[in-house]
Amino acid sequence: MKQVIKELLFVVCALLMAPITLLYFVFAIILKKDAVLSSYSQLLSLMPGKLGVYLRAGFYRFVLTHCSPDAVISFLVLLSQADTEIAEGVYIGAQCNIGRCSIGKNTLLGSGVNVMSGKGQHNFDDLTQPIKDQGGYFEKISIGENCWLGNGAMIMANIGDGCIVGAGSVVINDMPAHSIVAGNPAKVIKNRLD
Structure with a gap:
């Protein structure tokens, strides 16, 4: 019964967000799609509580490459790239910044996690x-299934399934599945399969 009520809430919130979603698509034709998403994301991030979570899901499921209706996108979360995928059971904590990425099923992002669109976003070779x-250039970062990214982590590279990233870690190199990583730059401390 609880699941039926939740699914009904997702549908109702999607319908409530329909006018805003339609306006997004109109603006996305005229302006840069990612700039429009960023603006809408800033506005929607201010909606507090559970209602805000449901309303954001009602919007993002139609404007991102993929967003599961049961994804929890918390207060003050900013999304900047429409080519983003958020799978089932994902939890994104408050004050996260999410760039172009794919987040696997049942992955948890603590508060203040930054998922950047790779490490090549800015060139700086020409001193003139x-x-x-x-x-x-922006690349699509992949975060595997069943991962846990601690508060304040910065992600600039791919993370395999089942990884744990320590709070405040800066991931600049791809991390193999089932790794526990920490530090700046993040290094593998342990493999969870050992």
């Missing part, structure tokens, strides 16, 4: 040009 004018 301002860094802001040198461009860069």
